[in-house]
Amino acid sequence: MVMGFCCWEAFKTLARNYFLVDDHALFQEIQGLLAEVEVTPAEVSEMLLRDEDVDVALQGLVEFLTEKKRGEKDAGEA
Numbered sequence: 166m167v168m169g170f171c172c173w174e175a176f177k178t179l180a181r182n183y184f185l186v187d188d189h190a191l192f193q194e195i196q197g198l199l200a201e202v203e204v205t206p207a208e209v210s211e212m213l214l215r216d217e218d219v220d221v222a223l224q225g226l227v228e229f230l231t232e233k234k235r236g237e238k239d240a241g242e243a
Contacts, residue, residue: 171206173199179209184219191223198230202237 171179173196180186212229216222 170203171209175206183213186219191227194227202230202234
């Protein structure tokens with residue numbers, strides 16, 4: 166089974182389903198990171214489910230995506 170990467174629209178659906186939010190201060194940063202990082206919807210879901218507090222969960226996702234971006238950049242330089 167081939168699973169595509171998580172786009173902005175898929176993330177917004179996940180955020181709405183898990184936290185009933187359509188907007189958040191971190192959304193712009195997450196949108197930028199999703200445009201640069203290859204991550205599956207399952208990985209995003211896993212990060213969102215780590216905390217019931219939307220602020221904590223989204224900050225954790227930002228940290229995860231930032232780290233993944235660093236890892237992809239490092240792999241590209243090797």
